[in-house]
Amino acid sequence: MIPVRGFETKNVAVLGLGRSGLSAARALKAGGAHPVCWDDHPEICDKVESEGFEIRDFSRDGAFVDIASLIVSPGIPHLYPAPNRIVAAALAAGVPVDNDIGLFFRSLGNGDWHQMDQPPKVIAVTGSNGKSTTSALIHHILENAGKSAQLAGNIGRGVLDIDPPADGGVVVLELSSYQTELARALTPDIAVFTNFSADHLDRHGGLGGYFAAKRRLFAEGGPDRAVIGVDEAEGAFLAGQLSEGPGDDRVIRISVEGKLTGPGWSVFARKGFLAEYRKGRQAGSIDMRQIKGLPGAHNHQNACAAYAACRTLGLSPKVIEAGFNSFDGLPHRSQVIAERDGVSFVNDSKATNVDSALKALQAFRNIRWICGGLEKDGGLSGLKPGLGNVIKAYVIGREAAGFALQLDGVDCEVCTTMDRAVERAMAEAREGESVLLAPAAASFDQYDSFEKRGDDFIAQVSRRL
Structure with missing residues (x-):
């Protein structure tokens, strides 16, 4: 405590x-x-x-x-x-x-720290999607490297429930916008911004309020290092606000949409390869294509963020790569739960908004897609770039018919329940296809949480195998 x-x-x-x-x-x-x-x-x-x-x-x-x-x-x-x-x-x-996050930051340091060879550090991770995977991946890499690390916040233990960190210890925090918007103290050593897309707009009074809540993690305390995803305008803007110039390596820019080779410090992933550049020269590279726990471009973005954070702590690319290879992924996030007769069954129940569902659709091919639930603001038009990978959609939720009507050009079957959706998808799936749960909606019309929804998907698949 x-x-x-x-x-x-x-x-x-x-x-x-x-x-x-x-x-x-x-x-x-x-x-x-x-x-x-x-x-x-x-x-x-x-x-x-x-x-x-x-x-x-x-x-x-x-x-x-x-x-x-x-x-x-x-x-x-x-x-x-x-x-x-x-x-x-x-x-x-x-x-x-x-809130408890503010209490944590004002209370973490103690009088013993000045006697430590390496005072503890805090890595705080926020963003719209990938926070949990990025946080868990950083924690896993550190533990795999023999470091003392604790995982807390919006994942793992409550921030005030952790043990006081020891000499050289690292605390990895996943922080949601609900947590960053109110905390009176936000002073991580390293702050990570994975990406940005519309979510929780009613809670924050619109998109600007949502971004402002995320931005507080970087503006309130001034972290020593900031790892910023710059594939969206908001991330690029934030990186620009924090940087003193093109070569300022206190800001590490990450991307999965473009090559970053400027005079500063950057990490990007393209065509399945992660690359680190410093002062215009390559400093590290990892082949991500065969790393099973991190499939798809969205997980490569998570890997870029985790890699950058761990590099700031002095870990080598080889040590980080070893952590990548032993990482199994998190439940309900691109989780391959079974394979049979050449058909993969993937649980991405955490894809509760359009952006995260799009990333899941782009990570797989030949998809039997289970989707639907409590739709969020903004509609479903943002899914269009990934719909070409969908063979057929099986729509669940109380408003399944209305959800299906928005999926222009997609063969849809209104199933309403998970039981029916899994039954129909499994009956029609063929070798080389994936049955993917990526709802693009909240779960609360039928389930208490996205975890419960994912558990139901796993149970329905398991009893039919």
């Missing part, structure tokens, strides 16, 4: 008592603060109260009179699409608002 510092003997409010909220309450208590907690679910409040925490309904008048700060769980919208009433009450009372 990382005890929270700076609130000794003070009352600190904690709103939302899920994983991050309860972790924050415990870490505040460990640091000498007095957590005062609230959740809209009475049964959760009862459970937390039984652990010895004070419970207080912060919607009542005067609830913030003795509160030093309010810690908000990331799942609670604080401003858009409408101001949260409790957050608004705290702000009206002059109470600062923060």
Whole structure:
């Protein structure tokens, strides 16, 4: 646990008592603060109260009179699409608002660090797609190289639940826009921006608000190194804002769409090969074509980001390549779950938006595509560049018929349920084809999470093999 510092003997409010909220309450208590907690679910409040925490309904008048700060769980919208009433009450009372990520960064360092040969470092990864794979890949490479590393944030453990890092240790954090938008302290040593596409627009009040939430990771603390995906305008803009000139190697640009060979530091992947350039000269190369855990251009982008981050820590290209080759990938992300009679079955349930689904469609050929769910803002037109790889779509979700109507030129079958979609896709699949779950939509019309949706796909496939 990382005890929270700076609130000794003070009352600190904690709103939302899920994983991050309860972790924050415990870490505040460990640091000498007095957590005062609230959740809209009475049964959760009862459970937390039984652990010895004070419970207080912060919607009542005067609830913030003795509160030093309010810690908000990331799942609670604080401003858009409408101001949260409790957050608004705290702000009206002059109470600062923060989250567990902010508490982590203000509390991580301790008095022992000056005695260490190599003080610990934090790598923070954000972006629209690939955050989890990139974070897990960095963590895997470091552990494979014999380094002390911990994985936390939006993946793995809660940020305040990790062990205090040891001499030379590295903490790898996956940070969503929900986490970066509110944190009052954001000071990673290395910050990674994978890519950018429309997502969570209602939560952030539009595309500009979404980018602003991501940008805070780089603008608030000023990381020593920034790894930036520049294939979208937003990434190119961010890299330009952080750089002092063309040769500034504090900014490492990454790409899977173009060759980057300027005077600075860059990593790019083209035609299955990853290349590193520094000061206009090649400094490393990896053949990605046979690395099973990282298929497709989108995973090559993740590999570029992980490679760049690990190079800043002094790891050699050969050590990083060894980590690539032993990486199995993450569940629900281009996960090959089975093969039979020349047909591959791929679970990419994490493809919850159009951009991530497009990358999955472009990573495979001859696709029997299972798609659909709770559609996000922006429509499905962005999928068009990948539809040429689709033999047929099997559409699931409560609004499956409406989803199918938007897939112009694609042979579609409205299946509604995963059971029916898998049954029909498996019945029609032939040698050399892939049955791919890449929904291009959220799961919440039928499932509690994308993990549950992916698990259902795996179960339906497994029982028919």
